[in-house]
Amino acid sequence: xxxxxxxxxxxxxxxxxxxxxYGKLVALLAIxxxxxxxxxxxxxxxxxxxxxxxxxxxxxxxxxxWLLTVARRKLIDVAxxxxxxxKAAAEWQLLADELExxxxxxxxxxxxxxxxxxxCAHPAIDATIHAPLILQVxxxxxxxxxxxxxxxxxxxxxxxxxRAKHRIRQAEIPFxxxxxxxxxxxLEAVLDxxxxxxxxxxxDPVGTDVARRELADEAIFLCRVIDGLLPNEPEVLGLLxxxxxxxxxxxxxxxxxxxxxxxxDQDAALWDANMVDEAESLLLRASTHNRIGRYQIEGALxxxxxxxxxxxxxxxxxxxxxxxxxxxxxxxxxxEINRALAxxxxxxxxxxxxxxxxxxxxRRLVEYQPYWAARxxxxxxxxxxxxxxxxxxxxxxLERDAAVRRFLQQRRAALSIAxxxx
Amino acid sequence: xxxxxxIHSDDSGFFALKPAEQQLAIGAYxxxxxxxxxxxxxxxSNRLMPSTDAAIVRVANGKSQVxxxxxxxxxxxxxxxxxxxxxxxxxxxxxAARCPGAGHGAVEVRPVRTx
Numbered sequence: 385x386x387x388x389x390x391x392x393x394x395x396x397x398x399x400x401x402x403x404x405x406y407g408k409l410v411a412l413l414a415i416x417x418x419x420x421x422x423x424x425x426x427x428x429x430x431x432x433x434x435x436x437x438x439x440x441x442x443x444x445x446x447x448x449x450w451l452l453t454v455a456r457r458k459l460i461d462v463a464x465x466x467x468x469x470x471k472a473a474a475e476w477q478l479l480a481d482e483l484e485x486x487x488x489x490x491x492x493x494x495x496x497x498x499x500x501x502x503x504c505a506h507p508a509i510d511a512t513i514h515a516p517l518i519l520q521v522x523x524x525x526x527x528x529x530x531x532x533x534x535x536x537x538x539x540x541x542x543x544x545x546x547r548a549k550h551r552i553r554q555a556e557i558p559f560x561x562x563x564x565x566x567x568x569x570x571l572e573a574v575l576d577x578x579x580x581x582x583x584x585x586x587x588d589p590v591g592t593d594v595a596r597r598e599l600a601d602e603a604i605f606l607c608r609v610i611d612g613l614l615p616n617e618p619e620v621l622g623l624l625x626x627x628x629x630x631x632x633x634x635x636x637x638x639x640x641x642x643x644x645x646x647x648x649d650q651d652a653a654l655w656d657a658n659m660v661d662e663a664e665s666l667l668l669r670a671s672t673h674n675r676i677g678r679y680q681i682e683g684a685l686x687x688x689x690x691x692x693x694x695x696x697x698x699x700x701x702x703x704x705x706x707x708x709x710x711x712x713x714x715x716x717x718x719x720e721i722n723r724a725l726a727x728x729x730x731x732x733x734x735x736x737x738x739x740x741x742x743x744x745x746x747r748r749l750v751e752y753q754p755y756w757a758a759r760x761x762x763x764x765x766x767x768x769x770x771x772x773x774x775x776x777x778x779x780x781x782l783e784r785d786a787a788v789r790r791f792l793q794q795r796r797a798a799l800s801i802a803x804x805x806x
Numbered sequence: 807x808x809x810x811x812x813i814h815s816d817d818s819g820f821f822a823l824k825p826a827e828q829q830l831a832i833g834a835y836x837x838x839x840x841x842x843x844x845x846x847x848x849x850x851s852n853r854l855m856p857s858t859d860a861a862i863v864r865v866a867n868g869k870s871q872v873x874x875x876x877x878x879x880x881x882x883x884x885x886x887x888x889x890x891x892x893x894x895x896x897x898x899x900x901x902a903a904r905c906p907g908a909g910h911g912a913v914e915v916r917p918v919r920t921x
Contacts (some may be wrong), residue, residue: 535896535899535900535903536895536896536899537895537899540895540896750844750845750846751841751845774840776837777836777837777840777841778837778840778841778844779837780833780834780837780838780841781834781837781838781839781840781841781842781844781904782841782904783904784903784904784908786906786909789834789837789906790830793830793833793834793837796833
């Protein structure tokens with residue numbers, strides 16, 4: 385018999401271990417075999433054993449070492465059952481020896497999470513699954529939560545995760561930190577995955593959807609882990625700064641009625657000053673390396689918006705320059721849209737519409753809400769009301785956040801009133 | 807591939823809204839329909855009459871039975887649908903998430919059987 389307090393203590397310890405060490409344990413269990421799914425199964429069994437064992441015998445002094453040992457034994461059992469023959473016997477004997485010789489109670493065990501992260505974001509794996517894979521394998525998030533956050537059916541997400549893990553094993557994707565020459569490109573894939581996770585979390589500003597809101601926190605946490613394991617990489621610092629700047633504004637993005645508040649109208653006093661300060665110092669640190677990149681520029685853009693709102697000094701020319709720099713790195717239509725909106729502040733709405741038209745050839749924009757919202761705003765400014773109304777309609781129809789939808793509907797209605805006046 | 811987006815919601819909610827709010831809600835659906843059309847994804851759509859106007863027909867033991875009211879006793883009833891064309895389930899889910907119905911009820915995404 386166990387008492388509820390002991391159960392609760394065991395549960396709390398397990399939760400804490402998952403939080404700080406899930407990825408470390410998976411990495412250690414899978415690093416030789418590259419069998420991520422097998423490592424996760426063994427670890428999951430070990431957690432189940434812990435929940436049965438710890439309430440009775442008490443939590444071990446080093447829970448990670450306990451779990452690793454139990455999970456390794458499970459892996460050996462599986463290997464024994466699956467294979468027979470001399471070669472297999474030799475293999476599991478090797479695993480068993482490793483189990484005996486490693487004294488994890490003494491030294492802290494090595495953190496191989498970075499190697500695992502690079503394996504998850506390997507170019508041989510579909511880029512769209514990089515972020516979900518890292519969230520599951522490194523942070524221990526369950527597939528249903530990840531699926532919901534990424535707007536995918538849980539069954540489909542589960543299948544894709546399984547396939548990706550299979551690929552790591554079959555394609556013999558190495559668990560290692562890429563060499564200096566290939567590091568920038570490989571790191572970019574990792575950072576893109578982290579940012580993709582953050583962006584999904586960012587789309588739930590009020591934080592009613594726990595899965596989404598926590599994703600923003602998880603992405604920041606993950607970026608801190610990467611910064612800790614791969615220090616002084618300017619792009620890592622840039623991404624962390626970018627996310628902190630965005631996250632700092634969470635409380636200001638909606639008013640008390642839950643309505644959407646655009647950046648220009650936000651109460652800067654509601655911004656998280658600590659996050660803003662940290663973001664600023666990260667950008668400063670990044671800049672000392674003289675290796676500019678996408679995330680540093682995007683972080684600098686956030687910084688420019690904060691400066692403008694705090695100082696009251698328009699700095700739109702600098703903002704346009706930053707977007708120009710971003711465009712030289714990648715000709716993304718998304719960047720072109722943002723640049724056009726900044727350009728409107730400097731050269732007027734007509735010039736901005738011209739810039740927007742240049743981006744409009746990209747077919748994907750038909751379903752991209754910010755394009756239509758930007759277009760509607762600019763058309764309204766130049767007095768093309770019928771076109772503006774149509775653009776607002778598309779923007780409203782493409783928006784999944786009801787608060788933003790209401791905001792756009794108000795802008796559209798204001799247009800109708802103005803047109804009735806004229 | 808075609809997908810049927812079934813909008814399940816509590817239809818009493820809409821009638822409890824003030825006229826201006828009703829206009830806003832209808833406007834959101836009209837905008838959504840327009841966005842689907844602009845993207846070339848719209849195949850068809852309809853709003854249904856309230857579930858209180860529904861009738862249920864079932865043949866049991868060779869005898870037709872007719873009952874009043876909705877098929878299930880839950881508050882959320884089928885209130886309307888969109889039939890859309892989408893490249894895959896992910897794209898269909900993305901459209902469903904944009905449907906105003908996802909905010910005030912639930913949108914069921916059903917792939918249409920083609921064979």
